[in-house]
Amino acid sequence: MLQPIIKVSNASKSYDDQLAVDHLSLQIPKGEIYGLLGPNGAGKTTAILMLLGLSEPTSGSVSVCGINSTRQPIEVKRRVGYLPDNLGFYQNMTGFENLLFTAELNNIPRDVAKERARDLLKTVDLTESASKKTGKYSRGMKQRLGMADVLMKNPEVIILDEPTLGIDPEGVRELLRLIKELNENDNLTILLSSHHLHQVQQVCHRAGIFVKGNLLAEGNVASLARQLFSEESIVVTVRAEPMDTDLIEKIESISGVIKTEDVQSxxxxxxxxxxxxxxxxxxxxxxxxxxxxxxxxxxxxxxxxRYFEGRDLNESV
Structure with a gap:
């Protein structure tokens, strides 16, 4: 693996007696799209807040772009673009004006900001809505404006927390396309937090399975299947008649077959x-x-x- 641009070393976070993140270790190299995949309440947002320096780990360490997120959170924020699951824009300002306001907060000169805002609005396909007040934007339009907003300061890393939440299927496709293009064209490192399996599978190079504060496994889909299902990485579905006990035993005796299960017919x-x-x-x-x-x-x-629904997390992976 290349030198990690995101590095989490044995980090935990507790709220009173509740352990939200449990000894998380994670490394993401520059230029990778990494999916943090887990159900709601798994601790994904808590992990992201630690990366951004918005929450201190109870133990362990977190760094982004080689900067300690706990000790130098402002430096981290300068290099990271963050799109939360609950977007907030000034409703009485246009999309273009919101981007210029973000630029001002980041000390970007006005003329540079205007040119960059126009380019980014074109990138996210909002040029025709640039002068419309964001209070009139749909959820999907706000998400795309959010992508433009996080790109205003030319970040090295983008962190997206449930970015497709509440978007219609066409909006989801457009946002996923944009994420892939940003990664391919600008070599941006992108951390995508989601509980939507197929979306993660479409755009991410690797994914980590995150449940109840624990990173159960990580890798590409094939690697995850090997880790989480041991050797049961291929399923053959058969319908034959008659399917009697002798035939099932004959199939189970084939080298490479682990087990069989009856599923309806x-x-x-x-x-x-x-x-x-x-x-x-x-x-x-x-x-x-x-x-x-x-x-x-x-x-x-x-x-x-198998692993998000009803699995005993005390079992070994």
């Missing part, structure tokens, strides 16, 4: 490798009729259902 076969052809052969040789066979790699949807 289908048989799900969990495997360490692609043994689809061997399963087909076993069914045909048994004299049964094969009506359906399909293979898929376990993805974030399966990760969610």
């Amino acid at each position: 289908y048989l799900e076969i969990y495997c360490t490798q692609d043994v689809t052809s061997k399963i087909s052969q076993a069914i045909i040789q048994s004299g049964s009729s094969l009506y359906h066979i399909d293979k898929k790699n376990l993805g974030l949807d399966e990760i969610y259902h």
Whole structure:
């Protein structure tokens, strides 16, 4: 891994007796889109506030761009653009005026600010709404204006906390497209906090599974599947008749098959490798009729259902 631009070392955060973040260690290199994936209440926002220097860790350390977030929070804020889940703009000011106000707060010269604001409004496809008061903006328009707002100071890192919350599907697609373009064109490091699996899967290079203050695992989707599901990283779905006990035992004896599960009229076969052809052969040789066979790699949807819903976090990963 390249030198990390975001580094969290064994950081914890407690509120009274409530442990919100539990010994979090995380490294994100420059130019990566990293998804912090977890359900509401997992501690994602608390972790982000520690990164920004808005909340001090109870223990451990946090640094962004090589700067200690606890000791030098102002320096961190100069380099980081933050888009919270609850956006706030001056409703009686236009989108253009809001961007200029942000520029003034960051000591950006007026002429530079005007040119940058126009360019950014074009980037986020809000040129035609630049002179409209933000009180008239839709949620999706506000999110795109928020992206322009965090880019006004040319940050090295962007942190997005649930950026697609409350946006219609078309707005989500546009925002995800913008995130990918910013990363590809400007090599921006982006930390995306979300509980929406498919959105994280679409844009993030890596994701961390964050539940009840714990980072359970991290990596790309294939890596997460291997970590979280041990060796059960491939599922073959079969419908055949008859599917009797002898046939199931024959399938389970195939090298690479871990287990089978009956799901309605289908048989799900969990495997360490692609043994689809061997399963087909076993069914045909048994004299049964094969009506359906399909293979898929376990993805974030399966990760969610197994590890966000009802999982005992005292179990080892």
